Amino acid sequence: MExxxxxxxxxxxxxxxxxxxxxxxxxxxxxxxxxKDKALNAIVHFDREKVIERSKASKGLxxxxxxxxCVKDEMTTCCSxxxxxxxxxxxxTVIKKLLKEDFILMGKTNxxxxxxxxxxxxSCYGPTKNPWDMxxxxxxxxxxxxxxVAADEAIFALGSDTGGSIRQPAALCGVVGLKPTYGRVSxxxxxxxxxxxxxxxxxxxxxxDAALLLxxxxxxxxxxxxxxxxxxxxxSLKIKDDIKGLKIGIPQEYFGQGLDSDVKNCxxxxxxxxxxxxxxxxxxxxxHTEYAVAxxxxxxxxxxxxxxxxxxxxxxxxxxxxxxxxxDMYKKTRAQGFxxxxxxxxxxxxxxxxxxxxxxxxxxxLKVRTLIKKDFDDAFRKFDAIVTPTSxxxxxxxxxxxxxxxxMYLSDIFTISANLAGIPGVSVPCGFTKENLPVGLxxxxxxFDEETILKIAYNYEQATEWHKKRPDL
Amino acid sequence: xxxxxxxxxxxxxxxxxxxxxxxxxHFTGQLDRVLEYVHKLEGLNVEKLAPTSHVMDIxxxxxxxxxxxxxxxxxxxxxAPAKEGDLFKVQKIIEA
Numbered sequence: 001m002e003x004x005x006x007x008x009x010x011x012x013x014x015x016x017x018x019x020x021x022x023x024x025x026x027x028x029x030x031x032x033x034x035x036k037d038k039a040l041n042a043i044v045h046f047d048r049e050k051v052i053e054r055s056k057a058s059k060g061l062x063x064x065x066x067x068x069x070c071v072k073d074e075m076t077t078c079c080s081x082x083x084x085x086x087x088x089x090x091x092x093t094v095i096k097k098l099l100k101e102d103f104i105l106m107g108k109t110n111x112x113x114x115x116x117x118x119x120x121x122x123s124c125y126g127p128t129k130n131p132w133d134m135x136x137x138x139x140x141x142x143x144x145x146x147x148x149v150a151a152d153e154a155i156f157a158l159g160s161d162t163g164g165s166i167r168q169p170a171a172l173c174g175v176v177g178l179k180p181t182y183g184r185v186s187x188x189x190x191x192x193x194x195x196x197x198x199x200x201x202x203x204x205x206x207x208x209d210a211a212l213l214l215x216x217x218x219x220x221x222x223x224x225x226x227x228x229x230x231x232x233x234x235x236s237l238k239i240k241d242d243i244k245g246l247k248i249g250i251p252q253e254y255f256g257q258g259l260d261s262d263v264k265n266c267x268x269x270x271x272x273x274x275x276x277x278x279x280x281x282x283x284x285x286x287x288h289t290e291y292a293v294a295x296x297x298x299x300x301x302x303x304x305x306x307x308x309x310x311x312x313x314x315x316x317x318x319x320x321x322x323x324x325x326x327x328d329m330y331k332k333t334r335a336q337g338f339x340x341x342x343x344x345x346x347x348x349x350x351x352x353x354x355x356x357x358x359x360x361x362x363x364x365x366l367k368v369r370t371l372i373k374k375d376f377d378d379a380f381r382k383f384d385a386i387v388t389p390t391s392x393x394x395x396x397x398x399x400x401x402x403x404x405x406x407x408m409y410l411s412d413i414f415t416i417s418a419n420l421a422g423i424p425g426v427s428v429p430c431g432f433t434k435e436n437l438p439v440g441l442x443x444x445x446x447x448f449d450e451e452t453i454l455k456i457a458y459n460y461e462q463a464t465e466w467h468k469k470r471p472d473l
Numbered sequence: 474x475x476x477x478x479x480x481x482x483x484x485x486x487x488x489x490x491x492x493x494x495x496x497x498x499h500f501t502g503q504l505d506r507v508l509e510y511v512h513k514l515e516g517l518n519v520e521k522l523a524p525t526s527h528v529m530d531i532x533x534x535x536x537x538x539x540x541x542x543x544x545x546x547x548x549x550x551x552x553a554p555a556k557e558g559d560l561f562k563v564q565k566i567i568e569a
Binding site: 087182222226291294297305309314316319323325327328330334335338340343344346348350351361366367369371373406447 | 476480481483484485487488489490491492496500503504506507508510511513514515517519522523524525526527528529531534536544548549551552553554555561563564565566
């Protein structure tokens with residue numbers, strides 16, 4: 001039996017029966033990583049001996065972690081040269097929670113530098129490939145986490161989602177990606193990109209695993225003032241209930257210009273299936289959808305420019321060697337340490353916050369954010385969930401959009417609004433294009449109602465075979 | 474033009490990022506296109522709207538001021554590119 005190909009809930013059953021031990025699972029994963037990852041480049045920090053040692057001492061499941069989540073004394077670099085060699089002196093809260101439940105930390109996954117991207121091409125370790133077509137990108141920024149799960153190099157992985165960075169790569173790699181409600185999961189130890197948008201979430205092979213992992217990482221944390229003081233329900237108990245009578249909104253703005261025709265067909269068929277399962281699907285309008293990308297790229301870059309001020313060559317990571325005075329050292333360190341996309345975003349964010357431009361850009365974006373949030377508030381008065389495509393296109397070719405930031409930014413057009421509104425979203429596989437590239441269905445829900453979206457996702461998934469398809473590597 | 478080379482240069486200086494002439498040229502063109510796109514927000518009347526900087530209904534989060542154990546300085550400074558004792562070491566700040 002190839003254990004690396006199983007889900008966490010299947011493996012948990014085998015472990016509990018005593019049929020296998022944790023080291024068997026890890027060996028199977030190690031085999032897959034060694035065989036496939038040279039070509040795939042999904043994993044950036046990995047220590048075989050340490051993994052074996054940990055697995056022998058554990059009765060738990062192995063998990064990979066996105067490289068922007070702090071693990072004590074392990075390389076945590078956000079795939080940026082500026083954090084070269086950084087080993088955090090503490091564990092992120094999600095890591096503490098995983099270790100408490102005996103999970104085995106396998107290593108760190110590739111990502112766009114500081115999560116700035118939709119393709120994992122801006123990583124200082126080079127791009128991750130899409131396991132379905134090695135000439136294409138896996139999506140991003142959690143492209144490494146999505147690709148390693150899709151390629152059965154992992155059972156599951158953690159990612160982070162600021163504008164779609166879990167859901168979009170999940171869709172493009174054919175796995176399940178869950179972005180919980182803002183505040184559901186503590187971000188203590190997540191290296192900040194945009195603090196009003198960032199959320200840690202999961203990349204898994206099926207919906208049951210997403211529910212299982214969400215339960216482990218959720219909960220209020222006094223170390224994160226934005227973590228919500230709400231209880232942690234056990235969603236895995238409820239997701240198998242049927243979806244009869246649930247009201248689902250289909251936003252018309254998500255099916256217009258720019259939507260790939262194969263993607264559209266897959267999503268429309270999925271909506272039909274959800275209807276057959278007993279939910280009532282009706283049209284809804286989210287009238288400010290077209291403004292989401294513009295709002296996002298002002299707010300996210302403004303927050304990023306502030307968050308990334310800490311990378312100045314003083315406390316950690318890279319320091320430029322050839323500088324004389326301190327300002328010169330800051331400037332040279334940041335010039336050498338940040339990649340192009342990080343520089344662009346920091347400069348754009350600084351500009352949007354600067355005197356004379358603040359009202360026209362930043363303040364205006366915050367006000368339009370109010371309208372986008374209100375669209376969802378209104379829709380959720382009538383509907384229990386909203387269903388859309390996750391990404392307007394399937395995976396694109398490596399290099400296709402790197403020279404054109406605006407086109408790259410528009411890759412996130414369907415996922416960004418959920419972050420602006422703070423609501424949960426999940427992407428589940430819903431078919432393939434004619435070129436055999438995976439397509440994802442996005443289900444959005446009310447704040448703190450992960451249960452409903454996971455229930456819809458589970459019922460749909462179990463009524464189809466898409467989640468069982470794996471790339472031929 | 475939504476943004477000029479001088480403005481990009483100005484913002485890069487505020488952000489403490491040194492740019493080469495080539496980068497400046499390149500980024501100005503790219504950021505100009507992004508900002509042109511952002512200008513679609515001007516079509517909306519936002520006068521009476523309150524800004525949303527944060528979606529959660531929490532304002533200030535208070536806790537009792539209790540001294541707890543923190544990271545020892547030697548641990549906190551472990552990643553410093555240059556240090557002296559338990560201190561971060563940097564270039565001279567005040568010019569003669």
